[in-house]
Amino acid sequence: MLNQINKISDRALPLMGDDIDTDRIIPARYLKAITFDGLGEGAFIDDRKALNGQHPFDLPQYQGAKVLIVNRNFGCGSSREHAPQALAKWGIRGIIGESFAEIFFGNCVAMGIPCVTAESAIVRQLQELVTADPQALLTIDVENLQVQIHDLTLPVFMGQGTKTAFVSGTWDACGQLVANAAQVTAVASQLPYIAWGFAN
């Protein structure tokens, strides 16, 4: 199927830090628009300015890398899908992290960006390996829940349902959800408050 996402192989980009929130990934001023166009340039813009070209997103060795390696609770805060949209427009196709905030994770699933988690030590090891060798090819193997770099194979994790959604190409759930409209209507008809309607 067209939308199957089994593997992502590319160069990687390490981004150190815990609790990196979606305001930092894309500041609110970039949300003043009715499309997601042009978000790529805004990715981490304020962090990048503060670091004067030393932010990993600006370092020459990481340009074009498609795999992002992050630490704990990445994407916390605002539900803005603009955050993963900005990362996607920057070129990111998959993310490895110690943990992800839930809404961010869900947004990534809906967009077809697999986020896999790994133990803290493994994530740090990957960040160090990539820092030492930015040209290294890194593979996120979604199907087997492994990450490969150099001759190393390391375990990563993703919930079974989400993994199946990527591997079977059903991560964009919209079509399936809509196809079940009859069952949806049946469930709605069983809910007391739907029958009450909104008074007034």
Next chain:
Amino acid sequence: MSKGTLFDKVWEIHTVGTLPSGLTQLFIGLHLIHEVTSPQAFAMLKERGLKVLFPHRTVATVDHIVPTDNQVRPFVDNMAEEMIRALEKNCQENDITFYNIGSGNQGIVHVIAPELGLTQPGMTIACGDSHTSSHGAFGAIAFGIGTSQVRDVLASQTLALSKLKVRKIEVNGNLLPGVYAKDVILHIIRTLGVKGGVGYAYEYAGTTFAQMNMEERMTVCNMAIEGGARCGYVNPDEITYEYLKNKDFAPQGATWEEALEWWQSLRSDVDAEYDDVVVFNAEDIPPTVTWGITPGQGIGVDEKVPAAQDLPEKDRFVAEEAYRYMDLYPGQPIQGTKIDVCFIGSCTNGRISDLREAAKIAQGRQVAPGMKAFVVPGSERVKKQAEAEGLDQIFIQAGFEWREPGCSMCLAMNPDKLQGRQISASSSNRNFKGRQGSASGRTLLMSPAMVATAAIKGQVADVRELLTAM
């Protein structure tokens, strides 16, 4: 696995089925939309040739981008005008109720839905906004979603989700004077961490929550997400029903009696099983202030900025980052930190009871010289009520600005922003780097009464001093 909780019951009756991936297809009883996260969803719908399946289960308002000073249309900011126009058009084309500015019902989406009685126990509620967790105060399962999921709800009135675990957070006892709902949630997040709730729904239980009014419960549920929990809820009780009775969209007459019975049946069973239980003592909770760049970096107003070595190892990295960004050093008392801007408002603390508490502090006092202090009611109804009670005059006489409803400086998608390195005392929910509109601006989160105290004193100060002086 949890069993017999309100979360389990509501989840079960809203389950449409299991998708091939194994994820649950969950029916969404109430869908709230606003101008920031919906236009792209409507565009996606159009692209796919899909229609809104249940237009009457979606309700819209405009909040993030509205100016709180001059609301004359067209807005001065062209982009803001374009966004509100897109929402007007999308709602009109899809037969969705839209509470626009001047309707009398406009306001922050998480303030208006409860005050209209749209938010009810037992519902599943979704909105493209992380603070949707607020609605859990009514015993609803309410959570934030992204734009692709807004599309899914519009198209199918459902979402593809994994079921959450349930953690019971019990707080027992009476809160001490000067301690508010905001302090309770800041204390919980301080203790459990900003990611402690990932994968969980939080059930707030115990005598402290049982005594809280609905607006206080909303404040606590609102910030569940700041502790990592996508949703938080309180079991519905007499206080819930009393609040809902005769609200515009609440069930009426014979249906009201039926509703009461149903709502009561949804409460977590006495022998419900939880995935985790955490217990707090209300008397241990101080007036709390954040000193750092995450809502978990909170301390009692009497405490000092913690030293990294005194923190758990996992929290040190962010602490170091916070010292640098905030320009605060370990061991420094938070009390006495000079404040430039005071903001009272937001979906966390922009309701009438919040304004009443802040007004008690402001009454008969003056904002410190050079301080910019402003109050932004959460909705047109809150504003009207506050003005009927004369709260606006109390604030104005004390030197606060009195504004029109909107999200304002919580997230600075409108003209209300910090400038440069300004430091704010804010009744909002996030102290992230750059959150309030300046890339180097700083935010200290606290209760509305503590913000009012900071406004009077010109610095972080203990609300209890002003309370005892009253």
